[in-house]
Amino acid sequence: MPYKKRLALVAALGTLLTLLTPALPSAQAYPCGRPSGCTSFELVSAGASYDWYPVKHRYEFKGGRTEPKEWEKSKGNSKQYQQNGMLTLVANKGKHTKPVTSTWTGRSHYYDKGRWETRMRMAPESSGGNPWMVEVALTPVSKKQYFCGAQDIHLLHWSPTEPSTAQLDINTLPDNRFTMEKKLSRSITNDEWHVFAVEVTKERVLWFVDAQVVANEPRDKALSGKKFKFQVRLIPTAPGKVQEKFRIQLDWARYWTLAKPNSKSVAAPKTDLKTNRDACPPVEQQPTSPSTTPARATR
Template sequence: MFAHRTSRRLGALAAAVLLLSTTAPSEAHHAGSAPGPVNAQTTFGWGKPIWQDDFVGGLKPIWRKTGRGTVRNQNGMLTLNTTRVGSISATLARPGAKTGRWEIRLRSRRYATSAANYTVRTELVPVPALADHCGARNIVFEGYKLGSNTANLRIRNLPNRSFDAKTPGMNLGNDRWHTFGVEVTANRISWYVDGHVLRTEKRPEALSGIPFTVKFTMAAVPGKAMNQSRMQMDWLRQYDLAKWNGRSTAAPLTTPGTFAGAC
């Protein structure tokens, strides 16, 4: 009798393990670190993307490169490879959107540590680019210096306003996947990291109401020798606001300040 009960328990345990292994989410499909975290779309129920790039095949002509280095699709990832000096960017040349949700899945790597570190940055930038005012109207998904363990979240708006926050400590080491998202509505901006809402900014002076597109940048320290590095995006997805968030977006405000570089 005891052996029979033990056998049944072991059988039930094996079935449970099999069920978990076949139903667990599996978003990562590239070599490297373990599968990445749940994204905001899944957690908050944003529905299907209205546009996405999974970076399969050759680089689409809608991506515009500026700076030194290479931009290409590599093994299903948009890859920005730096040199040892200067910045490199890739900007999405599509019609901008005044409201919506944008989310990426990102990892980065530095190949040396003896020189200065690049900053990995994803932004919503104005369309047309002339409305940028030297970076004074951008929304930063994430901005972190390679080798650090926190990322900056930021809004800049005219005439010289800045609204800033930082993520809690997180593992931003080589090839560690994370998801970063920004939601822009008519009356707020919210940031999402690994499926969690971290900040929500509602002050009217933070909201520009202009159309945005996406820009990826590996930013160098001007005049410095840099550690050659890369950033890789598994996917970029854009959503409209047709579906309500399935959870509260309440979160702390950012810290207001000024941006001296506005022009």
């Protein structure tokens, strides 16, 4: 075939393929509450889906295995570094008696109300030891207010016995635990990405999983009014015995104010009110009735 005819045929085939192939969305094809827009990948977040932007504080991690600024790791048999744009927290295999934690520090990040969200994944990196529980939590800024986690809000409580179940806990004094479970179609471990968020106001707490509102808790007993800091925890299931090596990674962490209302309905069921057996409030705030919920280590 002559050269010119071959060129004409190639051009015709190119035109045909262009007509038959659907146009791919651009990186700024979808409005999401910020001027730059969002990709379809970014839309799997409550911040984008409910139009919370502009963001007040954000931490986008880097590489190079450097320690991330403003993220404080607890002492112990563990390590923390930035890797491929992720915060990586690793609990080494061995005996652990306390949780391994990483806390987003800095006074400018401490609030009694607002919206917190993170995209994360996790996975065991060894076998032959006991598994870990995982919590992504808001915990009081003041250590004097800890009371064994009695005033924490858990964006995620995850147990290895239920690998595809996410749990919300709203803990308040003296021993209240408002809780909700969400069964997901994919495992939460095994390096499956998921996004968890909470909105805390003076009137309610909302829980979001993968950009969908799951719980709406308005009862006064669920609203402590404490100022919170953001923390990730790996909790040993058998303190003092050998735990497997385990890794959790955050792709990003963000905080929004309540300046903009949610752009769509946040109607969702209330949580279930149970007893927090882990709470250790001051004597004057101790409950008078016996607890009925099995104990669970949270700190």
